[in-house]
Amino acid sequence: MRKKRRRNKKRIPIFPLLFIALAGYAGWSVHPTFEGIGYGIACYFVLYIMLKLWLKSRKTAKLRKSGIREVDQMSGEDFERFLGELFKRRGFKVSYTATSGDYGADLILKDGQDVIAVQAKRYSSSVGVKAVQEIIGAVKMYNATEAWVVTNSHFTRQAEKLADINDVYLIDREELIQLILNKK
Incomplete structure (x- = not known):
């Protein structure tokens, strides 16, 4: 039936x-x-x-x-928006990628001729190699001149090694706190 x-x-x-x-x-x-x-x-x-x-x-x-304590409580999307506002205040033109299918970049920053692909990772544990691999793939996709991974946590040694070899700039918790404090 x-x-x-x-x-x-x-x-x-x-x-x-x-x-x-x-x-x-x-x-x-x-x-x-x-x-x-x-x-x-x-x-x-x-x-x-x-x-x-x-x-x-x-x-x-x-x-x-928001300070670092608020950042630790944010969702991943709120963390991306927070970073976008932080980088706008530092003079970058910010565009956001799609929430899914973003080819490894969450933000695209433009500063003159430079195009920076940014991977945002709001984690409670250390960020591993996968985040660095994702942003390396995003560089060519977005024709970026630089690649950054930003986290509210820390990076594993393997991630730091891979980032060093591939010229990926890592911004960990301490440097993010400095960026927040020096907003202007």
Whole structure:
């Protein structure tokens, strides 16, 4: 016997429509014409965009104020965003790669002619050879002139040896603390 498939009907979100209707009503009550409705709805969208930008700036400000203790509690994606903000403050142009299928780089930094592929590793234990191998592969993929691996932890000796042979710059916990303290 065949099972009946349920069709997923796309539901229209009710709350945004309700707020738009309320904004239209507020515009109508101030100026009882269609222009008044339009002004009310336009004001709603302007306020909505301003609220979204304000919330985003608050999150960015929180990341900028984070210290090493906060870094230790971050998720991997938050750590990448934190590093992006840290490097922006140091004058780099920062772009983020996709969260999956990133070919080994999490951030791409640009400083003049230099392109730097950065692998971010927020770990509670030591970072091994795999992180260095990943960033070595990312260098050609992103046409990078340098490769960095940044961690809130430390690197194994094997990772340090491989990085030394392949000119990969390693930023460990102590150097990251210095970068955080010398933000400017």
